[in-house]
Amino acid sequence: xxxxxxxAEAADGDLEPTLTWLADDELLTGHVLTSVAGWGPELEINVxxxxxxxxxxxxxxxxxxxxxxxxxxxxxxYERPAxxxxxxxxxxxxxxxxxxxxxxxxxxxxxxxxxxxxxARATAAGVAALxxxxxxxxxxxxxxxxxxxxxxxxxxxAARARVQRALDRMWPLAAASFLPERPGAAERAxxxxxxxxxxxxxxxxxxxxxxxxxxxxxxxxGPPEAxxxxxxxxxxxxxxxxxxAPGSW
Amino acid sequence: MTTPAQQHPVPAGQVEPWQxxxxxxxxxxxxxxxxxxxxEIVGPVHEFRWVPRAxxxxxxxxxxxxxxxxxxxxxxxxxxxxxxxxxxxxQYLEQILDGPPRFMxxxxxxxxxxxxxxxxxxxxxxAEIERQATLLRSSYGPYARAMRKILKEEGFHHHxxxxxxxxxxxxxxxQRAAVQRGVDRWWLRTLAMFGPRDENSRxxxxxxxxxxxxxRNEDLRQSWLTKFVPQxxxxxxxxxxxSLARDEEAGQWAYTEPDWAEFSSLLRGGxxxxxxxxxxxxxxxxxxxxxxxxx
Amino acid sequence: xxYLRIFEVFRQKAPGDAHQHVGEVEAPDAPAAMVLAxxxxxxxxxxxxxxxxxxxxxLASHWAPEVFDAxxxxxxxxxxxxxxxxxxxx
Numbered sequence: 046x047x048x049x050x051x052x053a054e055a056a057d058g059d060l061e062p063t064l065t066w067l068a069d070d071e072l073l074t075g076h077v078l079t080s081v082a083g084w085g086p087e088l089e090i091n092v093x094x095x096x097x098x099x100x101x102x103x104x105x106x107x108x109x110x111x112x113x114x115x116x117x118x119x120x121x122x123y124e125r126p127a128x129x130x131x132x133x134x135x136x137x138x139x140x141x142x143x144x145x146x147x148x149x150x151x152x153x154x155x156x157x158x159x160x161x162x163x164x165a166r167a168t169a170a171g172v173a174a175l176x177x178x179x180x181x182x183x184x185x186x187x188x189x190x191x192x193x194x195x196x197x198x199x200x201x202x203a204a205r206a207r208v209q210r211a212l213d214r215m216w217p218l219a220a221a222s223f224l225p226e227r228p229g230a231a232e233r234a235x236x237x238x239x240x241x242x243x244x245x246x247x248x249x250x251x252x253x254x255x256x257x258x259x260x261x262x263x264x265x266x267g268p269p270e271a272x273x274x275x276x277x278x279x280x281x282x283x284x285x286x287x288x289x290a291p292g293s294w
Numbered sequence: 295m296t297t298p299a300q301q302h303p304v305p306a307g308q309v310e311p312w313q314x315x316x317x318x319x320x321x322x323x324x325x326x327x328x329x330x331x332x333x334e335i336v337g338p339v340h341e342f343r344w345v346p347r348a349x350x351x352x353x354x355x356x357x358x359x360x361x362x363x364x365x366x367x368x369x370x371x372x373x374x375x376x377x378x379x380x381x382x383x384x385q386y387l388e389q390i391l392d393g394p395p396r397f398m399x400x401x402x403x404x405x406x407x408x409x410x411x412x413x414x415x416x417x418x419x420x421a422e423i424e425r426q427a428t429l430l431r432s433s434y435g436p437y438a439r440a441m442r443k444i445l446k447e448e449g450f451h452h453h454x455x456x457x458x459x460x461x462x463x464x465x466x467x468x469q470r471a472a473v474q475r476g477v478d479r480w481w482l483r484t485l486a487m488f489g490p491r492d493e494n495s496r497x498x499x500x501x502x503x504x505x506x507x508x509x510r511n512e513d514l515r516q517s518w519l520t521k522f523v524p525q526x527x528x529x530x531x532x533x534x535x536x537s538l539a540r541d542e543e544a545g546q547w548a549y550t551e552p553d554w555a556e557f558s559s560l561l562r563g564g565x566x567x568x569x570x571x572x573x574x575x576x577x578x579x580x581x582x583x584x585x586x587x588x589x
Numbered sequence: 590x591x592y593l594r595i596f597e598v599f600r601q602k603a604p605g606d607a608h609q610h611v612g613e614v615e616a617p618d619a620p621a622a623m624v625l626a627x628x629x630x631x632x633x634x635x636x637x638x639x640x641x642x643x644x645x646x647x648l649a650s651h652w653a654p655e656v657f658d659a660x661x662x663x664x665x666x667x668x669x670x671x672x673x674x675x676x677x678x679x
Contacts, residue, residue: 082365092629196616
């Protein structure tokens with residue numbers, strides 16, 4: 046493993062920044078879902094949220110595993126400086142309120158699904174195979190959040206208004222999180238046709254606009270809200286015990 | 295004096311909620327299963343405070359899976375209670391969040407260090423397995439059925455606990471000292487968890503007579519000691535009880551008695567720690583009440 | 590009025606097996622019950638298919654177990670089919 050600065054300056058063709066980005070997204074989402082599972086709206090929902098969180102942590106492990114051994118992956122999670130995390134803005138949010146979790150996860154899963162369809166064609170070693178491996182779990186995640194977006198929005202006008210306010214906050218973060226920092230470099234490293242990721246983003250955005258419209262909801266563009274990034278708080282929590290005896294757990 | 299079994303013979307075979315159930319059987323079943331249910335719903339609050347802080351990915355996954363199972367157990371037992379008493383989910387939640395703190399003694403103590411949930415998973419889930427294995431034959435059908443899934447999962451929790459404690463014992467002197475502190479703290483609480491001997495147990499004999507409960511507290515405690523005393527020592531830990539000894543002829547362990555006055559005061563009157571668990575859960579539920587609350 | 594409804598959950602372990610009742614979940618509607626049932630009843634156990642059925646749609650029999658007593662000797666209603674077959678043309 047190289048220090049963070051070297052990762053940041055990785056040359057074109059280097060897969061590591063892209064894999065780190067994907068893995069960090071999964072790790073933080075796994076952290077959020079397994080953590081909020083104690084505090085969600087109903088026991089049945091909590092069971093399912095925890096399951097999905099465990100899937101995501103497992104996916105993060107497999108993604109780190111494409112470029113790091115188990116010990117290195119552990120240090121990436123528990124010791125890496127916050128500045129070296131590549132997760133998108135959406136994955137850095139840590140809400141407990143159902144409408145915000147719902148908006149976060151719905152947008153996260155639909156984006157992951159749209160991206161996975163592109164990544165399944167990657168020629169870079171291991172990526173397409175891993176996407177195929179994760180596809181079954183992701184299919185369920187997508188169904189879960191789609192179902193609950195519909196069920197929640199149909200609850201009442203007040204419930205739909207809540208969901209709309211949550212989407213107003215989460216959509217700009219999701220829109221800013223779909224692509225990696227340098228999409229072109231990522232496409233070349235993954236062995237994807239130029240522009241494949243940007244095209245997927247456009248298609249995802251328009252498909253989700255329509256899907257939301259059918260539920261009486263809308264996705265309004267706007268600047269990402271300040272203070273949404275809660276990575277620092279998440280890492281403090283995650284490392285609370287670890288740091289009392291680093292490297293020996 | 296007639297025993298409950300003489301007053302009301304144990305119903306033949308297993309009892310199902312749609313049958314005519316004698317009032318005192320229903321009352322006894324309700325008391326016992328509600329206690330178990332509330333333990334599985336309120337207790338995991340302790341664990342959920344630690345899930346985000348698990349110090350390795352392996353521990354994080356184990357702990358998430360374990361706490362998730364506990365939520366599932368709470369859910370299944372809550373369903374059993376709803377069908378037994380006819381109360382709705384909403385009515386039960388009010389009782390759980392705002393009602394009297396009727397849950398296991400172990401949740402009334404603070405879990406302040408990482409070692410606490412790990413010790414509980416190892417020793418106390420191991421103790422729960424002893425009890426629950428007998429409940430597979432409980433006379434209340436829906437409870438016995440729920441126990442099948444619950445018991446299988448508790449086995450996994452016990453192995454998680456043992457793994458996590460093993461990791462700490464291999465970690466260094468500080469971690470080993472923390473584990474020993476944990477055993478010192480949890481030893482008597484674990485023995486107490488089985489409840490007092492039958493002659494001192496208020497409800498035990500009636501529950502046995504109804505076939506709701508299948509084994510005496512003391513027999514379960516003895517069986518646990520036989521399994522765990524060697525396990526704890528093999529881990530390189532000391533048991534904080536000078537009078538612990540096995541009488542091979544009688545096949546019984548002698549041990550220092552837990553503080554039974556403290557035990558019954560926790561079970562009847564609760565504790566600040568227990569009240570805090572209920573408060574945390576209540577606060578969390580209120581945030582999302584709008585979603586599923588009754589119209 | 591209760592917003593949550595009780596859904597009975599049936600799980601098929603492997604193709605060829607019957608769906609068997611495994612318990613219940615509470616949810617506002619059937620699709621929500623389905624995504625909840627999957628993780629509660631099929632995350633550790635073998636499963637290839639699930640059904641969820643609103644409890645309100647289940648009609649339970651009202652007969653005492655004796656009414657179902659099919660094992661009881663009921664010579665008076667035997668059709669004699671087995672004997673008729675063995676006595677038939679070879």
